[in-house]
Amino acid sequence: MKDKLIRATAKDGQVRIIAAITTELVNEATKTHECMPTASAALGRMLTGGVLMGAMLKNDTDSLTTQIDGGGEAKGVTVTAHHDGSVKGYIGNPKVDLPLNEKGKLEVGGAIGKNGYLKVIKDMGLKEPYVGQVPIYTGEVGDDIAYYFTVSEQTPSAVALGVLVDTDLSIKAAGGFIIQMMPGASEFLADIITYRLEEVPSVTAMIEKGMTIEEILEFIFEDMDLKIYDALVPAYKCDCSRERVERVLISIGKDDLQEIYDEGKTEEILCHFCNKTYDFKPEDIKKILEAIN
Ligand SMILES: [Zn+2]
Incomplete structure (x- = not known):
């Protein structure tokens, strides 16, 4: 599936959703940085989270930088994204490669470490950028971004980010979504969505099966009055000169x-x-x- 980012709502706007397939951009980034699998997953999840959060910015000239460093072997990951879906990033140690965790997944939490912060810096053209930070929760990135939204922006959120690395080190599938409950949304609805997310396969499993990002959201938000608004193509782009x-x-x-x-x-x-x-x-x-x- 080609990279694509979409915005959507469910249940009459009570739920806001941003979702993307990012396989190609993560592949480009991990090739550029010659990453080993655990590093690819850490950088890929941060890039996917960054591109989703960047798409939430209001103006074209705004940028959003996220940094995570928990003292682990990854030596920190930094990602900068813009409103138009462009994103760039790097990992302190692209060669970090740990044994799989007990769930058989790439050990991103162990590579990032838990002794540090997730920082979010939003440059909106004002004198001072907005800086928010939360202590690292699990280091798995998705959980940490969800924790940031809930604590720092008082918006209860579910964040799923995934990267599947192939045996030749290319990226088989990458993508994710941010689901947010808007003010006044029913708590019952939040519970239903939480249960639903526990039941559905991982986002990368669905991407690997060939599902489009629209199909993935339709599958998760079945019977929830899903409305898809606009689409853009996220891309790995460096703006250095x-x-x-x-x-x-x-x-x-x-x-x-x-x-x-x-x-x-x-x-x-x-x-x-x-x-x-x-x-x-x-x-x-x-x-x-x-x-x-
Ligand atoms: Zn550059």
Whole structure:
């Protein structure tokens, strides 16, 4: 199935749903970062959660960054997403690979660790970005995002995120959904949905079977007056550029830049999101120094 993100409601708007298939974008990200399976699952779940949360932003220029680091071998995952479905991310240690957990699933919680926070930073073009954080709940990512919504944004939410890694390390299936109860929604309805989610197969099992994202929601919200609104194509995209990297160089300050220049070596700056390197030769550094003097 092609990557696709949809927004929907159920039960006359009492339930808000955002759901996506992200197999292709997770595949691209895990290839770029040469991830081992546990790292692929951790990064893939964070990318899927990020792209779903990013789609909740109001304006095109808004961005949302999520970070999770619980002191585990994964050494943290950072993801930035935009309203239009573009997303980028990286994992501190792409080679982390742990034995499967007792449920036979990739051990994402163990790789992330539980000693730390899930941070959500929303840049909405205001002077200060919004920053919310919650202690890591399980480190499985989906649970942590659900906990964040419930505690930090007072919106009871169910979050399912999954990544299936094939034996050749490519991504067999990835996707997920965020289901939120709107203010005034009946508690009975929340219970029904909770039971239903326990009964249905995992989201990746349904994607692997070839179900579309619409079919998956129709299956879960059968008889709940599901309305699907719009669709967009999420994609892995890095927006780095030489100008942006130059701004980072400027931000380290004149004295440090002068020091780099005096060393006379070419400064190589790596973009963590896409692994592209930007070379700054001594004469480039000199130009920057002249410009800020
Ligand atoms: Zn980049």
